[in-house]
Amino acid sequence: MKIKALILILFLFTQNINRVFADEGMWLPLLLETLNQDEMQSMGFKLTAEDIYSINHGSMKDAVVLFGGGCTAEIVSDQGLILTNHHCGYGSIARHSSVDNDLLTDGFWAMSQEQELNNDGLTATILVRMEDVTAQVMKFIKDGMTEAERQAAIDEASKQIVADAVKGSHYEAKVKAFYYGNEFYLFVYEVFEDIRLVGAPPSSIGKFGGDTDNWVWPRHTGDFSVFRIYANKDNEPAKYSKDNVPYKPKYFFPISMQGIQEDDFTFVFGYPGTTQHYTLSDGVQQITEEENPVAVSLRRTRMDIMEKYMTMDDATRIQYASKIAGVANYWKKMMGESLGIRQWNGIERKTKQEEEFDKRVQTNPELKAKYGNLMAEFEKVYTEIRPFNAAFNYFFEGVWSIEAVKYAWNFNKYIAVCSQDPKSTEIPRLQEDLKKGIEGHFKSINYDIDRETCAAMLSELGGMGKDFLPPYYQTLKEEYKGDWNACANNIYENSYFTSKENCTEFLDMKAKKVKKAADDPMFKLASGIINLYITKIQPGQAKYESRLDSLYRIYVQGLAEVFPEERMWPDANSTLRVAYGKVKGYDATDAVHYTWYTTLAGVIEKEDPAIEDYYVDEKLEELYNTKDYGKYADSDGTMHVGFIATNHTTGGNSGSPVLNANGELIGINFDRVWQGTMSDLMFDPNKCRNISVDIRYVLFIIDKYAGAGHLVEEMKLIR
Ligand code: ARG
Numbered sequence: 071m072k073i074k075a076l077i078l079i080l081f082l083f084t085q086n087i088n089r090v091f092a093d094e095g096m097w098l099p100l101l102l103e104t105l106n107q108d109e110m111q112s113m114g115f116k117l118t119a120e121d122i123y124s125i126n127h128g129s130m131k132d133a134v135v136l137f138g139g140g141c142t143a144e145i146v147s148d149q150g151l152i153l154t155n156h157h158c159g160y161g162s163i164a165r166h167s168s169v170d171n172d173l174l175t176d177g178f179w180a181m182s183q184e185q186e187l188n189n190d191g192l193t194a195t196i197l198v199r200m201e202d203v204t205a206q207v208m209k210f211i212k213d214g215m216t217e218a219e220r221q222a223a224i225d226e227a228s229k230q231i232v233a234d235a236v237k238g239s240h241y242e243a244k245v246k247a248f249y250y251g252n253e254f255y256l257f258v259y260e261v262f263e264d265i266r267l268v269g270a271p272p273s274s275i276g277k278f279g280g281d282t283d284n285w286v287w288p289r290h291t292g293d294f295s296v297f298r299i300y301a302n303k304d305n306e307p308a309k310y311s312k313d314n315v316p317y318k319p320k321y322f323f324p325i326s327m328q329g330i331q332e333d334d335f336t337f338v339f340g341y342p343g344t345t346q347h348y349t350l351s352d353g354v355q356q357i358t359e360e361e362n363p364v365a366v367s368l369r370r371t372r373m374d375i376m377e378k379y380m381t382m383d384d385a386t387r388i389q390y391a392s393k394i395a396g397v398a399n400y401w402k403k404m405m406g407e408s409l410g411i412r413q414w415n416g417i418e419r420k421t422k423q424e425e426e427f428d429k430r431v432q433t434n435p436e437l438k439a440k441y442g443n444l445m446a447e448f449e450k451v452y453t454e455i456r457p458f459n460a461a462f463n464y465f466f467e468g469v470w471s472i473e474a475v476k477y478a479w480n481f482n483k484y485i486a487v488c489s490q491d492p493k494s495t496e497i498p499r500l501q502e503d504l505k506k507g508i509e510g511h512f513k514s515i516n517y518d519i520d521r522e523t524c525a526a527m528l529s530e531l532g533g534m535g536k537d538f539l540p541p542y543y544q545t546l547k548e549e550y551k552g553d554w555n556a557c558a559n560n561i562y563e564n565s566y567f568t569s570k571e572n573c574t575e576f577l578d579m580k581a582k583k584v585k586k587a588a589d590d591p592m593f594k595l596a597s598g599i600i601n602l603y604i605t606k607i608q609p610g611q612a613k614y615e616s617r618l619d620s621l622y623r624i625y626v627q628g629l630a631e632v633f634p635e636e637r638m639w640p641d642a643n644s645t646l647r648v649a650y651g652k653v654k655g656y657d658a659t660d661a662v663h664y665t666w667y668t669t670l671a672g673v674i675e676k677e678d679p680a681i682e683d684y685y686v687d688e689k690l691e692e693l694y695n696t697k698d699y700g701k702y703a704d705s706d707g708t709m710h711v712g713f714i715a716t717n718h719t720t721g722g723n724s725g726s727p728v729l730n731a732n733g734e735l736i737g738i739n740f741d742r743v744w745q746g747t748m749s750d751l752m753f754d755p756n757k758c759r760n761i762s763v764d765i766r767y768v769l770f771i772i773d774k775y776a777g778a779g780h781l782v783e784e785m786k787l788i789r
C-alpha cells in the first residue's frame with residue numbers, strides 16, 4: 071500500500087513537473103482560437119476568440135490601448151474616452167500640478183471637453199493587426215551564423231517586413247521575437263498623439279494606501295484616471311490641435327453593472343511588459359538572492375533621502391512625487407519577488423524541472439545529440455556572467471540614480487569635440503541643444519537630494535568590485551579618507567554641472583577653453599565610471615547575455631520536444647496579450663485566508679490621520695456614512711472597491727481592462743498580491759492574484775463623488 075502510494079505520488083509529481091497551470095500564461099490574441107478557446111469556454115467564457123481579436127470587424131482588441139510607453143488603457147465610449155490607472159496618469163497629472171493648483175492632491179475633473187488638458191508627448195497606441203512572420207524572418211537566417219550575424223539578419227528581415235506593412239499608410243509597425251527568437255510576429259499599430267486628461271480623483275482616493283499598501287492585498291485604492299483620445303477630422307492620429315475632435319473607435323467596452331461573484335470567469339486584455347518564466351534556477355538564484363537585495367537596499371537609501379526633503383517642502387514634494395513612486399514601486403516588488411520564490415522553494419522546483427529535462431535528454435540518443443550539453447553550458451555561462459551582472463546592478467541602481475552624473479555625461483560629446491577641434495562647425499549645434507535642455511533639467515532636480523544621494527551611492531559602490539571602478543574613485547576615497555559626504559559637498563560646490571548659472575557659464579565659454587574646464591570634478595567622476603561601464607561592464611554582460619540568449623533559444627525549442635505534452639506560452643514582451651482565470655481569494659500564509667473583494671468600509675477602517683497614505687476626505691466619508699451609493703452599490707448593499715482574480719499579469723498590465731464572461735468591463739487591473747509578485751519568474755496558482763479596482767467604484771467616484779456624471783452618461787452600462 072505504502073509503496074503504491076509512493077509510486078503514485080512520484081508519478082503525479084513528474085507529470086506535473088513542467089505543467090502550465092490553467093491560470094498561468096499571457097496568450098497571443100491571434101492564437102486564442104487554437105490554443106485557448108476551448109479551455110476559456112469550459113471555464114465560463116461565453117464568447118469566442120473572434121470577439122476578442124478579429125481583423126474582419128470591430129473587436130475587443132480595437133478598444134485596448136497601449137497608454138504611453140508602459141501602461142494599458144481601454145476605450146469606454148464612442149468618443150474616445152479611455153480609462154487607465156491613476157498611477158499611469160500620475161506623471162501627466164503631476165505636470166499639470168503646482169503648489170497653488172495641486173491636481174495630485176485635489177483631483178481634477180473636466181466638466182466639458184474644452185476643459186480637458188493637453189499632455190505633450192503622451193501617446194495612445196492601438197493594434198491594427200498582428201501576423202506570424204516566422205517563415206519570412208527565417209529565410210534570412212543561415213545555419214552557422216554567429217549570434218551577431220543572426221541578429222543582423224533578423225534586423226534586415228524585420229526592416230523589409232515593416233516597410234511592406236506600413237507602405238502607403240500612417241501606421242507604424244514592429245517585428246518582435248518570441249520564445250527567444252524561435253518565432254517572430256509583426257505588429258501594425260496606429261499611434262495617437264493628442265491625448266487629453268479628463269479626470270483624476272484626488273490622491274487620497276487614486277493612491278489610497280500609497281506605498282504602504284502597494285503590492286498588497288487587501289487593497290482599497292481607487293487607482294484610475296480618465297483621458298480622451300483626439301484625432302483629426304478624418305479620425306486619424308494628429309499632433310495636438312484645437313481643431314482635433316474626439317476619436318471614433320471601432321469598438322469600445324460596455325460596462326457591467328451586474329457585479330461579480332467568486333469563481334466567475336474573467337480575463338485581462340493588455341500590454342504586459344516583461345516576464346522571464348523560462349529562466350533556469352541559476353538565473354532565478356542570481357536575481358532573487360543576489361541582485362534584488364542590493365537593489366532593494368540602494369533604493370531604500372535613495373528614498374529615505376527623498377522623503378526627508380519632501381516632507382520639508384511642498385514644492386519638493388510635488389517635484390519628486392512621481393520619481394519616488396517609481397523608485398518605491400520596484401523596491402517593494404523586488405522584496406516580494408525574492409520572498410515569494412523563497413517561500414515557494416522556487417529555486418528547488420526549477421532545479422527539479424531541469425533535472426527532469428536533462429534526464430529525458432540523456433536517455434534519448436536523438437535528444438542527447440541536440441541538447442546533451444545544454445545544462446553544462448548554461449552553468450558555465452551563468453558563472454561567467456555573475457560579476458558582470460553584479461557590477462551592472464550597482465551601476466544601474468547606484469551610479470545611474472545620481473542625476474548630476476547622468477547630466478554631466480550629456481556634455482561628453484561637446485567636450486570631446488571642443489577639445490579635439492575648437493573650430494569644429496559642429497560646436498554651435500551641440501551648444502544649442504545643451505542650452506535648450508538646461509531649464510527643464512534644473513527645474514526637475516533638488517540638488518540637496520541629489521548631493522546626498524551621490525554621497526550615499528559613492529559609499530556603496532565598493533560593492534561593484536575593484537575591476538569595475540575607475541582610478542578616480544580610489545583617488546577620491548583616499549583624498550577624503552572615506553568621508554563621502556565631504557567629497558560630494560566639494561564636487562557639487564565646484565562643478566559646472568550642478569547649477570543653472572555655472573552650466574550656462576560653461577556653455578558660453580570659448581570652445582578652446584572647454585578642454586581645461588572639463589577638468590570638472592563631476593564630469594571626471596561621471597566619465598570615469600561611465601567609460602568603464604561602456605568598455606568593460608556592458609561588453610562583458612552583452613557577450614554572456616548573447617550566449618545565454620542562444621542557449622535559451624535552444625532550450626525552449628528543446629522543452630517543446632522533451633515535454634510535448636505541455637502547452638507553452640511566450641514570455642511577455644510589451645505586445646498585446648490575454649490572460650484568463652477566475653475571481654478568487656487565496657491562502658496567503660499559514661492560517662491566513664483572504665477573501666476576493668474589499669469594500670468602502672475597509673477604506674474607513676484603514677483611515678488614520680497619522681498616516682498620510684490612509685487619509686480619507688470628508689466627501690467620501692459622508693457618502694459612506696449616508697450609504698449614498700446610488701446604482702453603483704453591490705446587490706449586498708455595500709460599495710465594492712477592489713477584487714482579485716487568478717489572471718496572470720505583470721508590469722504594463724496596469725490599466726488593463728478586466729472583463730467578464732460576456733466581455734463587459736468589470737474592473738481595471740492595477741497590481742498583484744504580495745505573495746504572488748514572483749509570477750514574472752514562476753506562477754503559483756494558489757498564490758498569484760491580480761488586483762483590480764471594481765468598475766462600479768470607479769463610476770461611483772466619477773459620478774457621486776466628483777459630480778462628473780456626464781462622463782458616465784457617455785458610457786454604455788449593462789444592467
Ligand atoms: N504596484 C503597482 C504597479 O506596479 C502600482 C504602483 C503604483 N505606484 C506606487 N508607488 N504606489 O504599477
Ligand code: GLU
Binds near residue numbers: 140141720721723
Ligand atoms: N502596477 C503594475 C503596472 O504598472 C501592474 C502590477 C503588476 O506588475 O502586475 O503595470
